[in-house]
Structure formats: structure tokens, C-alpha cells
Amino acid sequence: MSVRELVVLGTASQVPTRHRNHNGYLLRWDGEGFLFDPGEGTQRQMLRASVSAHDINRICITHFHGDHSLGVAGVIQRINLDRVPHEVSAHYPASGEHFFDRLRYATAYRETVKLNQRPVAADGVIARTASYTLEAHKLSHPVESYGYRLVEPDGRRMLPEKLAAHGIKGPDVGRLQREGAVGGVTLDDVSEIRRGQRFAFVMDTRLCEGVHVLAEGCDMLVIESTFLDADEQLATEHGHLTAGQAARAARDAGVRHLVLTHFSQRYSVPAVPGEAPGAEFERQARAAGFEGELTVAQDLWRVPVPKRS
DSSP states (O other): OOOEEEEEEEOBSSSOOSSOOBOEEEEEETTEEEEEOOOTTHHHHHHHTTOOGGGOSEEEOSOOOHHHHTTHHHHHHHHHHTTOSSOEEEEEEGGGHHHHHHHHTSSOOOOOSOEEEEEEOSSEEEEEOSSOEEEEEEOOSSSOOEEEEEEOOOEEEEOHHHHHHTTOOTHHHHHHHHHSEETTEEHHHHEEEEOOOEEEEEOSOOSOHHHHHHHTTOSEEEEEOOBOGGGHHHHHHHTOOBHHHHHHHHHHHTOSEEEEEOBOGGGOSOSSTTSOTTHHHHHHHHHTTOOSEEEEOOTTOEEEOOOOO
């Protein structure tokens, strides 16, 4: 059975807090797992979230600030300790390859798993399989940073009423799907395009073209909202987004499910006594005009990718 969900391992910006671990996100996409930005403590969070090293097929690092990458060393060593039976690929900005190498070989261990280092040097497709393409697009941060976008190819949705009207049934349905036509009836006559799902992961960045390209038409957008709107100038100075900026980008891109994360420690106390610390982020996102599904992420939450529309 295919599963598409986001497992939130950590949601803190810069430093962990009593309630938030450093960043870490595992996207389960059918039979594959994409580990994004494993910060310090990711291995521990994986244990708490029932995520194993065997679940990881790709490691995707947006940039080499510690809260997004210090967990790489432990994760790689755990992959080798557990003798994961498949190859693992690692994607990261090419300008930070020396950081990745240092993290990969931070201490002595026995390598038992093939790890493919695939540094990203330009926008575009960085991996392609039969079931998805993985893209990277540059963001705007004080150090080189890339966001990632997963795109499923479009498929076809068979329409039962049209199949019946043309007398197509049983084995002929499968034959029609394989060959494109049966007895003069074409696939276009009895089906419609089923749009492939799209997922994007956008971390530390100011508003820039890359944010909009990555978010466009996504079923799920995981995006940083380090600051609240009152601190927009501070956000811009440090290369980050506010809740309102992230929500407007999602609104304009037609995102179905927006996941806000990467919160500054300055907001650990609720804006309104008795509320959850994330409530103000949700209010500001709604005030910005985003009307789709909205999650203000908490550590160890599991967030399903929306079902196909």
C-alpha cells in the first residue's frame, strides 16, 4: 500500500528549545524516503517517530548551517551500522561539498552502504525515476541554499461511464491502457489526465523567484516561517520569511496544503496566554489570504500529503 506523508522530526530555527528539536523532515513517498535537512538530534527524533535508517533513500540538504546539517554525521553512520540494503543518494549545494565531506567522515566507522554524493550546482532536475523527478532551485540566504521539488508524472484516470458507453470491460481495459486503443476506441475517449502530485521543501530564504517556482501548484509545501510579520525587516536582513510572506507565496502558487515550520526561539511563549505557541503563525497565514489546508508543524507530527483531487 502506498503511503505519502511528512514525518516532522524537528521544527526549531537556529537552536533547539525545550519543545522543539533542530530541523529534520522525512517525506515518505510510496516506497521511498527523503530525509530533508537533518539537524542535530535527528537520530534521536527518528527513534521517537518510528523512522529507521532503512526508510532513507535520499538525503536532501538545503544549505550548510548547523541547524540543517549537523545531524548528517550521525544519520550516515546509522545507515552504515544498520547495513541498509539499498544505495543512498545525498543532494546538497556544491559550494558546501567540503562541509559534507567533513560531516560524512567526522569520526571513524565502517562503511557498509554505498552513498552517492550528488552536489547541486544549478537549477533544474537532479534525479529522475519512473515515478518522480526531483528538482532543485536556488534560494536567497547568506550562504548558498537550494529548495527541492518532487514532481510525479501525470497519469490517466479511467472513466467508468465512458468505458461502459463504448463497451470496454474486463481484460480490454488493461489492453487499452497498454496499447492506447482497442477496436477503434482510444484512451482519450474513455479517460482523462490525472495530474501528478507535487511536493516542495523550502527552507532558509528571503522571498525570491526560487520560492515561487518551487511552490507552484504544489499539493504540499513545507516552508520556513521563522518570524512573525512584525519582524519582517529582521527576517529580510537574515534571509528568512515571515508567516504572512510564506502564506502569500502559497496562496499565489495555488498550494493545497501549507506546512509552516522552522520557528525562532523568540516565539516559544504564546502571543495569547493559554494558546499554543503556533496559533499566531496560523492567524497571520490566514490573514494573508491562504485558504487551503494549513499545518503549523510540531515535532513528531505526521502530516499526510493530500489525496489526489
